[in-house]
Amino acid sequence: MTTDTPPDRLATNPDSPHYDEAALARGVGVRFKGVEKNNVDEYCVSEGWVRLAVGKTLDRKGNPVTVKLQGEVEPYFRDDGQG
Known part of the structure; x- marks a missing residue:
């Protein structure tokens, strides 16, 4: 089922329970406080937060900091919604 509203919570990490390959394949953009962000790793609309990747730094498990x-x-x- 395709909807015109992105999920309330979405993560780019396939190990996360909030990972949604279909939504990510469609391309989800995020505005945070009215500013376009291209380094969002995860977000939650209802709780009002984003996780932003910090540079190219990785933690000891190989995930972005x-x-x-x-x-x-x-x-x-x-x-x-076109396509």
Whole structure:
């Protein structure tokens, strides 16, 4: 089922329970506090936070190092539902 609203919570890490390959394949953009962000690793609209990757640094398990920020999260599909 395809919807025009991205999931409330989405992660780019396949090991996360919030990973959604179909949504990611469609292309999800995120505005955080009104600013377009291209380094979002995970977000939650209802709780109002994003996890942003910090540079190219990896933790000891090989995952990106992230920082969690609170604020208004606006996800959207980049393809505008066309396709």
